[in-house]
Amino acid sequence: MASLTFLIKPISGQCNLICKYCFYKGQVHGQNPVMCEGTMEVLVKKAMNYCNQRCTFLFQGGEPTLCGLPFYKKFVKYVEAYNTNNIQVEYMLQTNGQLLDLQWAEFFKQNNFLVGVSIDGTKEAHEEYRKRPDGRSSFDYAAAGIRCLQQASVEYSVLITVTDVLKGQASKVYKTCKQNGWGNLHIIPCMPDSGMVQALSAGVYAEFVNTLFDLWFEDLCRGKYVGIRLFENYIRLLSGGGYEQCGLLGICAPSLVIEQNGECYPCDFYVREDMLLGSIETNSIKELLAELHKHFLSPAASAPISEECKSCQYYRICGGGCKRYRDTEGRYVLCSAVKAFFEHCFNRLVMVAQNERKLSYKQ
Secondary structure, three states: OOEEEEEEEOOOOOOOOOOOOOOOOOOOOOOOOOOOHHHHHHHHHHHHHHOOOEEEEEEOOOOHHHHOHHHHHHHHHHHHHHOOOOOEEEEEEEEOOOOOOHHHHHHHHHOOEEEEEEOOOOHHHHHHHOOOOOOOOHHHHHHHHHHHHHHOOOOEEEEEEEOHHHOOOHHHHHHHHHHOOOOEEEEEEOOHHHOOOOOOOHHHHHHHHHHHHHHHHHHHHOOOOOEEHHHHHHHHHHOOOOOOOOOOOOOOOOEEEEEOOOEEEOOHHHOOHHHOOEEOOOOOHHHHHHHHHHHHHOHHHOOOOOHHHHOOOOHHHOOOOOHHHEOOOOOEOOHHHHHHHHHHHHHHHHHHHHHHHHHHHHO
């Protein structure tokens, strides 16, 4: 059965923030600033013809809300028109939240969008790197956008980029999230390709996730659950299930990145000329996937993994990390942080996973 994720950049790298750690800043592919309706229709038609089980459309940027709400209304209309086999369609959108209001939120609710909002835990940390050109508070706008999502009962997550600014701040971040009712947290380490020389050191990241886990586990034991995607994925792996967070097993899942001009690439981090797979307008999905497997997913295209990693007791739930962030010897750049996390939390992760298996068996 065919299922596929399409990561769509409908406005390429254009954005209404000037984040210091953005690796995609200012990129625009082609002459049209926004994906035209013709490209949109071709994309939807080919996706619906290819997928016969599930199709996921993930909108990202730049800032995808700059396309305007009419763009997404048209997109959904095309999906409804071409989804003649009534397959499962999932919509996701990742935003900085600056333009979100109740009108956006009501649309997301009506069409079952999962919305990810980038907000870096505390106002001080957020505004260290995530700047508005006009100087106003980007944190306040993002928080207001999340309140609109909450008011409309939209399913959403909060994306927290961890930098060295958050050293010793895990407790404050966790408290801020709980106070605001932000319960589905995605922890994203700020990696070397952010354009910053030293945005995050392994020691700071280890301290952050270890403290966060302690607080999360304490609440879990008290029956006050807070969703944290990283921990949930590790528990899923340890309980015998699969993972859904990119990079956790050191392998890449098949997906297509679609730029606003129809160009296709293998990954959000590999939107570059030498990784161009073709065009959604001129190539079939099968042709694009053949190129994807040949040049990106094949064993020959994989980055090396060090023997030290392969012999590590945690390798089966780490996989050596994302291949983009391995050094010349095949060692993940945050290896020491990941290892410190498992040494601190592994027994408790296993305990939760075993409980999950028991509950699953009873059901």
